[in-house]
């Protein structure tokens with residue numbers, strides 16, 4: 520073999536080697552770049568109560584998996600955590616809670632925001648009450664549109680922290696949802712401004728924040744402590760309030776006609792209406808707005 524042929528043979532071998540290296544190396548073609556960053560699995564968001572599920576679903580859309588911990592028929596005041604529930608918490612990336620002591624049943628498994636998850640990652644606990652002015656330790660913050668907007672922003676921040684790649688989606692969805700909530704707030708405010716009566720009696724003290732937002736007054740509540748029978752002395756003071764303020768209507772909750780409400784209504788000639796505290800339900804994306812509008816209509820019948 521002449522030197523010239525030897526050199527050209529070597530060149531062929533080298534170019535063949537280079538070609539094969541290129542083939543085995545990273546694919547930098549446009550097609551590969553279009554795939555974007557390696558698509559990881561969707562993050563799992565676990566919410567505690569129905570309104571938070573609805574908020575999270577509106578923020579996440581289909582970008583993350585959203586699940587509610589409480590089954591549709593269970594209320595948060597007397598809930599107790601099963602081993603399956605604890606497993607769900609351990610598998611979540613973000614746990615969205617109401618806060619203000621509503622989820623005391625989570626205390627034994629959640630002791631710090633840096634809770635370790637089953638796969639050794641950190642669980643992000645989003646306490647949606649952060650930044651909300653709490654009145655009398657009342658946990659029913661979601662029944663105020665203005666509080667709900669703060670809760671929605673807190674959920675957005677937690678989702679972005681857990682899944683920064685989808686920051687733009689979460690931010691855009693949040694802004695669109697907040698526009699809807701602000702519109703609803705104005706709609707309720709304009710409507711209530713036309714009502715002549717401002718005082719009402721509720722079954723349990725859920726509507727304090729709602730009343731504050733729109734200049735209504737929760738004059739009395741039947742159940743001082745949720746899911747606890749009121750004392751005869753408390754009922755006597757409620758009767759006194761109803762009589763002294765000339766209140767003509769009383770609000771019960773979620774279709775359940777409580778015995779005390781029935782007897783008070785009969786004794787005092789009150790009309791009974793049913794309000795939804797939004798503590799139970801299996802929401803779709805419009806659920807929160809629909810239920811708030813429905814409560815407005817019920818209140819309006821009594822207070823207009």
Ligand SMILES: [Zn+2]
Pocket residue numbers: 596659723725745796798
């Ligand atoms: Zn409640």
